[in-house]
Amino acid sequence: MGVRLMVLNQYYAPDLASTGQIAAELCEEMARNGFEILVVTAQPSYTSSSPQAPSFEFRNGVHIHRVPLLGPRGREKLHIRLSGYLQFLLKGFFLARRLADEMHPEYVVTFHNPPLVPVLGAYLARKQGCRFVYILYDIHPDILLATGWKLPRILVKLWEKQNQCIFGQADAIVVLGEGMKQTLLQKGVPSSKIKIIPLWGRPELSPVGADSLIRHELEIGDQELVLLYAGNMGVMHPLEPLINAAKLLRNLPVRFVFLGDGVKREQLRTRVRQENLHNVIFLPFQPENRFVRLVAMADACFVVLEPGLENLAFPSRTFTFLSAGKPIIAFMSPKAEVAKIVERDGCGWNVTNTEQLVDLVRRMFEDRNEIGVKSQKARRVYEERFSRSKIIGSYIELFS
Incomplete structure (x- = not known):
């Protein structure tokens, strides 16, 4: 049996969200290399026309468990997006806790979105006594503030406090480049925790003649x-x-x-x-x-x-x-x-x-x-x- 990974992310293929597509490609490649992968995710919800997917399936070597989402789907309206976030966090918490007790993962892995999902990952890793890896492709709330979002000061402080707790709990934090690493270093994250791993081409293409x-x-x-x-x-x-x-x-x-x-x-x-x-x-x-x-x-x-x-x-x-x-x-x-x-x-x-x-x-x-x-x-x-x-x-x- 290979190394056991539990991956938590609201989005996962066939959902169209980029983190969901990345998570699926990464999990399937890891499974092909002998890792045992279990994913806890939500029903596809990135667009209002997202299709229904099986609540459980074993696809391309990956065990995928999906929690149901009630109500409309999509990201066009903020309240619909928040409803999906909260439903996934609540239902995903109970499902992931039960499955972690059965699987005994050696790693719990989360991506950065929705913002509270790494809190769930850190909790499960601590409860299971295993390692927690945080894959961080965008740094928030910094991006929102830099692009002009007017967030309540108390929300920014709470968000940054949460980030500090997650950074402290994580055994490794994956970022895409040296610039993002420098930002985390300025926030006090030890260099030894930060791993620079870029993305690959999605899709990965080959040079061909123009059509x-x-x-x-x-x-x-x-x-x-x-x-x-x-x-x-x-x-x-x-x-x-x-x-x-x-x-x-x-x-x-x-x-x-x-x-x-x-x-x-x-x-x-x-x-x-x-x-x-x-x-x-x-x-x-x-x-x-x-x-x-x-x-x-x-x-x-x-x-x-x-x-x-x-x-x-x-x-x-x-x-x-x-x-x-x-x-x-x-x-x-x-x-x-x-x-x-x-x-x-x-x-x-x-x-x-x-x-x-x-x-x-x-x-x-x-x-x-x-x-x-x-x-x-x-x-x-x-x-x-x-x-x-x-x-x-x-x-x-x-x-x-």
Whole structure:
């Protein structure tokens, strides 16, 4: 029998939430490597149309237990989201406690969302006398405060106090990069507890030739330069400067393709319509097979992050684009880790404002050879440092 892990997370595949998809891929890979994995999660609830899933299933080597959620689902309204959080925490607590008594895990593992779930993980680990590993992909409430949320001071203090307790209880805290590690060090977390383990490409792609059919379907010419943004369009993502650049480049054969959803999407689309920007295309989230074709179509891909967030989060799409051999245009502070990667390893460019982006795109349009060179470097960087096998190997080492 392998090492026994109990994983607690509100979201798990087939739910569409990114932490749920990451948790599923990680658990299945660990199971294939001989670990015994038990997951306590909730019924799919990330969207209002989330499908019902079995209350228990053994899938791809993982034992999955789901607690029921009453009422509407989705994240569009705060009270619906809070209801789902509270139901999972309460029902998940009792289910996980019972299953832990039967399983006797050697590790309890939680992700960072919802905010109280690591409290449950720390309690179960202490009760079972086992190790607690906290996988922290975003640092809250710091991100909310940095993006302008007006939270009651007492709530911020309680949240930070809770974080200090969790950090103290955890045997290991996994973060995505050096910037996030520095933030935890400033909060007093011992360096020995903090493990930097990046994500892998999700999906993990391979460099392939562009699909001319999808260009024709989107009415994009074969010689046009295509720049792709794919992901969430939220408060952490400075997308307005990209629209500004598209406006200034409207007379060049350059297309800006925005794929995804988020709170900024509609206002960006409204602006594009009002300003009659025919060189900008918006697409909703796509099935994976079509997403792969859209990435293959792109000449370069955007990764963006608001200044001030570089030590609190790490844009995970970076790894997908690198796996596909796509050069990255990092629109963020030069201090950000992605910006350092593209500059140091030559797999893309870093810009910080609209003017720099416009100048870069003009250079790219005039010198396509530079794009090819950076494409090769992007794939090489991914294979050497961020491939799924390497990242899973880091987790195996952590839990072994």
